[in-house]
Amino acid sequence: MFTATLAHGLTPEGNFVVGQGNQQVTVLGTGDFARIQPVLAGFVQNGSDRSVRYIQASSREIDQAVRAGLSEEIDLVMSSAVDLQVRLINDGFGQSLSDELTSSTNWRGELVQWALEPIVTLVNRRLIGEDVDQLRSRAALIQWLKHQNKALTATLYDPRESGVGYLLSQQDLLQDTQFWDLIDQLGRHQLRPNCCSGEMIDQVVSGESALAYNVIESYVTPLLEVAPDVQILRFNDYQLAIPRTGFIPRGADDRDLALELLSYVVSDEGQSRLSPTVRLAVLNRSNAGGPMKPIRLSPALIVHLDPVARDAFFKVWDQRSQRTR
Amino acid sequence: MQSDWSIRGRLFGLWLLMLLLVSVAVYLTTSAVVERSLQTGQDRNLKPVALIILDSVVNSDQGIDFDLPYQAFEVLAYSAPERIFYRVTLGERNLAGYDDVPADLQGSEPIVFQTHSYRGESTRFVTARKRVFSDSDLEVTVTVGQTRASYLTQAQQIANWIALAVLIAFACLAVWAEASLRHALKPVVGIAADLEVRKADDFSPIQARVPMEISRLVETLNRVFDQHRGLLAENRAFIAEATHQIKTPIAAIMTRSELLERELPETHRAEAHDLTVRARYASKLVTQLLLRASLTYRELVGAKEWIDLMALLQGIVRAMDPTAEAKEVAIHLHASESVPSLYADRVAIREAVICLLDNAIRHTPALTDVDVEVSIVSGKICIAILDRGPGFPSDDLDAVKLASEDGHVGLGLEIVNRVARSHNGELTISDRPDGGAKCVISLPVS
Numbered sequence: 001m002f003t004a005t006l007a008h009g010l011t012p013e014g015n016f017v018v019g020q021g022n023q024q025v026t027v028l029g030t031g032d033f034a035r036i037q038p039v040l041a042g043f044v045q046n047g048s049d050r051s052v053r054y055i056q057a058s059s060r061e062i063d064q065a066v067r068a069g070l071s072e073e074i075d076l077v078m079s080s081a082v083d084l085q086v087r088l089i090n091d092g093f094g095q096s097l098s099d100e101l102t103s104s105t106n107w108r109g110e111l112v113q114w115a116l117e118p119i120v121t122l123v124n125r126r127l128i129g130e131d132v133d134q135l136r137s138r139a140a141l142i143q144w145l146k147h148q149n150k151a152l153t154a155t156l157y158d159p160r161e162s163g164v165g166y167l168l169s170q171q172d173l174l175q176d177t178q179f180w181d182l183i184d185q186l187g188r189h190q191l192r193p194n195c196c197s198g199e200m201i202d203q204v205v206s207g208e209s210a211l212a213y214n215v216i217e218s219y220v221t222p223l224l225e226v227a228p229d230v231q232i233l234r235f236n237d238y239q240l241a242i243p244r245t246g247f248i249p250r251g252a253d254d255r256d257l258a259l260e261l262l263s264y265v266v267s268d269e270g271q272s273r274l275s276p277t278v279r280l281a282v283l284n285r286s287n288a289g290g291p292m293k294p295i296r297l298s299p300a301l302i303v304h305l306d307p308v309a310r311d312a313f314f315k316v317w318d319q320r321s322q323r324t325r
Numbered sequence: 326m327q328s329d330w331s332i333r334g335r336l337f338g339l340w341l342l343m344l345l346l347v348s349v350a351v352y353l354t355t356s357a358v359v360e361r362s363l364q365t366g367q368d369r370n371l372k373p374v375a376l377i378i379l380d381s382v383v384n385s386d387q388g389i390d391f392d393l394p395y396q397a398f399e400v401l402a403y404s405a406p407e408r409i410f411y412r413v414t415l416g417e418r419n420l421a422g423y424d425d426v427p428a429d430l431q432g433s434e435p436i437v438f439q440t441h442s443y444r445g446e447s448t449r450f451v452t453a454r455k456r457v458f459s460d461s462d463l464e465v466t467v468t469v470g471q472t473r474a475s476y477l478t479q480a481q482q483i484a485n486w487i488a489l490a491v492l493i494a495f496a497c498l499a500v501w502a503e504a505s506l507r508h509a510l511k512p513v514v515g516i517a518a519d520l521e522v523r524k525a526d527d528f529s530p531i532q533a534r535v536p537m538e539i540s541r542l543v544e545t546l547n548r549v550f551d552q553h554r555g556l557l558a559e560n561r562a563f564i565a566e567a568t569h570q571i572k573t574p575i576a577a578i579m580t581r582s583e584l585l586e587r588e589l590p591e592t593h594r595a596e597a598h599d600l601t602v603r604a605r606y607a608s609k610l611v612t613q614l615l616l617r618a619s620l621t622y623r624e625l626v627g628a629k630e631w632i633d634l635m636a637l638l639q640g641i642v643r644a645m646d647p648t649a650e651a652k653e654v655a656i657h658l659h660a661s662e663s664v665p666s667l668y669a670d671r672v673a674i675r676e677a678v679i680c681l682l683d684n685a686i687r688h689t690p691a692l693t694d695v696d697v698e699v700s701i702v703s704g705k706i707c708i709a710i711l712d713r714g715p716g717f718p719s720d721d722l723d724a725v726k727l728a729s730e731d732g733h734v735g736l737g738l739e740i741v742n743r744v745a746r747s748h749n750g751e752l753t754i755s756d757r758p759d760g761g762a763k764c765v766i767s768l769p770v771s
Contacts, residue, residue: 091444300396
C-alpha cells in the first residue's frame with residue numbers, strides 16, 4: 001500500500017527505518033542497507049528527533065520511478081548507477097544545492113559524489129598458479145591468455161543484463177584500445193557472463209571460474225579471509241572506480257534535512273562510517289595498482305545510454321564474445 | 326547680490342548628464358557585445374559536436390548508421406557545467422536522442438543556431454543537416470544543445486566589471502570636470518577677490534590676464550570704473566567750484582545788505598534787515614548743502630581713519646569758544662572714562678559735532694552752559710550735547726526735521742543723522758527733564 005504511493009511500478013527490495021525521530025528523511029537507494037546503515041545511524045545520532053527511512057530498489061527501477069514522477073516523500077536518491085543518475089540530472093529532475101555544498105565533487109551542484117567503488121579483477125590462485133604475479137596489467141593478462149593452452153573459465157558482468165557491466169565495458173573501451181582483444185582472449189577460453197557480482201564472486205571462490213574481470217572491490221573484501229585461494233588483481237595500467245552519487249529530487253518534501261544527510265555522508269565523520277574500500281579517500285590510497293580513474297560525472301555519459309550506442313556496442317560484443325555462446 | 330545658480334553648477338550638471346548617458350551607453354553596448362561573443366564561444370563548442378555526428382553518418386541496409394562520439398560530448402561537458410541535449414533525425418523520423426528537442430529548420434542553411442527555452446531552461450541549439458541518399462530528398466539533421474546559465478552568468482559578471490570600470494571612470498571624469506571648471510572660473514573668482522579688497526576710490530583698470538570669454542566683461546567693468554572716476558572727479562570739482570562760486574556772491578550780498586541796513590533811511594531799514602537775514606540763511610543753507618555733498622563724497626571714497634575723539638572734541642570746543650563767548654555761553658567738555666580711539670571720518674564727526682554745538686549755542690540762553698559729555702554705554706561711544714534752550718517740539722527726529730524746514734535748524738540735524746548712520750551709529754534727541762535739549766550721537770566702538 002505504501003509503495004504504491006511512492007512511484008509507479010517501483011517494487012522495493014527493502015524498506016528500513018533508522019531511528020525513531022519525527023523528522024524523517026526518506027532515501028531511495030540502490031546500495032545494500034547493511035552497508036549504508038552505519039552512516040544513516042550516525043546521522044540520526046548526530047541530531048535530535050531524526051529518523052531515516054531507506055527504501056532499497058534497483059537502479060533501473062529507481063530511474064524509471066524518478067521519470068514517472070516521484071512522490072514528494074522521497075527526499076534523496078542515492079545510486080551507484082552514475083550514468084542513470086547523470087541522465088536524471090541532465091533531464092532536469094534534480095535541484096541545485098551548489099550554495100550549500102562547498103567542497104565535495106559534484107556536477108552542476110546537483111549531483112553529489114559520496115562514495116567510490118573501485119573495480120578490480122578477481123582470480124583464483126589455485127587455478128591460475130604462480131603466473132598470477134605476472135598479471136600486472138591488462139596487456140599482460142591478454143598475453144598470458146594468448147599463450148595459455150589449458151582452457152580456463154572467466155566471468156564478467158553481462159553488459160546486456162547488468163547496467164554496471166555495460167557502463168564498465170564502455171569505460172574500458174574509452175580507456176583501453178585492447179578491450180576487445182581481452183574479450184577475444186577470454187572468449188577463446190570460456191567466457192561466462194553473469195548478471196550480478198554475487199554470482200561472479202561465488203564462481204571464483206568455488207573454482208568454477210578462474211578469473212572474474214571488473215568486480216566491485218567492496219563486495220569481494222569480506223570474502224578474502226574466508227577464501228584464501230581468492231586474490232584481488234589491481235592492474236597497474238589503470239583502475240576504474242564507480243562513483244556513488246546522490247541528488248535531491250525536485251519537489252522533495254524535506255530538502256533541508258536531505259541536504260544535511262548528504263552533507264553528513266560526505267563529511268569526515270560520515271565517510272569514516274563507510275567501508276574503507278568505498279570512501280572517497282580511496283582515490284589517494286597507497287596500494288592502488290595504477291592510476292585510479294573514477295568515472296567522471298559528465299553529461300557525456302548519457303550518450304552511452306542511447307539505444308544507438310548500445311546497439312553499436314552489442315554488435316561488436318556479440319561478435320567478439322560469441323565463441324562460447 | 327545672492328544668486329541661485331552658478332556657471333560651475335550648471336556646467337557640472339551638463340557634464341554629469343553627458344557622462345551618465347555615455348556610461349549607460351557604454352555599459353549597454355559592451356554587455357551586449359560580451360554576451361554575443363560568449364554566445365559565439367558556445368556556438369563554437371557546439372558546432373563541431375553536431376558536425377562530427379553528421380560526418381559519421383553512413384548508409385546501411387536499414388537506412389543510416391552513425392556514431393554518438395562520447396569524447397566530443399565530453400569536450401562539450403568540460404567546457405561548462407551545463408546540461409546537454411542532442412537529437413538525430415532522418416526526415417521526420419527520430420533516430421536518437423531527445424525527440425522533443427526543437428529542430429525546426431527553415432530556409433536552406435546547412436547549419437542553424439537557435440536559442441529556445443527547453444525543459445525550463447534557456448538553451449542554445451545548433452542544427453546541422455545534409456542529404457544522405459542520392460535518390461531522395463531525405464535529410465539527416467543533427468541537433469546539439471547546451472543550456473546557457475553559466476554563459477549568461479559569466480556575461481553578467483563581465484558586464485558588472487565593465488559597469489564598475491565605467492563607474493570609476495565616471496567618478497574620475499566627474500572630479501576632473503569639477504577641477505577643470507574650477508580652473509576655468511579662476512580668473513572670474515580672482516577679479517571678484519580683487520574688487521572686494523579694492524579701496525573705494527581706486528578706479529584703476531583691472532590688469533589681470535583674463536580669457537577671451539570674459540575679456541568683454543572686464544572691458545566693460547574698466548569702462549564703468551573710468552566713468553565712475555570721472556563722475557567723482559566732477560563731483561569733487563563741483564563742490565569746490567560751488568563753494569567758491571556761490572558762497573562769494575552770497576557773502577557779497579550779505580555785506581551789501583548790512584551796509585544798506587546801516588545807510589538806508591529808517592523807513593527802509595527793516596526791509597534791508599530782512600534781506601540780510603535771508604542772505605545769511607541762504608549762505609548757511611549753501612554751506613550745509615555743500616557740506617552734505619562733501620560728506621557724501623567722503624563716505625563714498627571711504628575716508629575713515631583711527632582718530633582720538635577727545636582731542637578732536639577739544640579742538641572743536643576751542644574753535645567754538647569765541648562764538649560762545651560772544652553769546653556769554655560757556656562750553657564744558659567732560660568724559661566719564663577714558664575714550665578709546667575711534668575708526669571714523671574725522672571731518673564728518675567734526676562737522677556733526679560743530680553742527681550740534683552751533684545749534685546748542687544758538688538756542689541756549691545767555692549765561693548758561695553747553696555741555697559736551699562723552700560716555701561709553703553698552704559698547705557705544707555717546708557724544709551728548711546738552712543746552713538749556715527751549716528744547717525740541719518733539720522727540721521724533723523726523724518730526725523735528727520737518728518742523729525745522731522754516732529755517733531755524735536747516736539741514737543740520739539731517740547731516741548729523743547721516744554722519745551717525747554712515748558710522749553705523751544713530752542720533753537721538755530729547756528734552757532734558759530740567760529744561761533744555763539733549764542730542765546724542767552714539768557710535769559703536771570700531
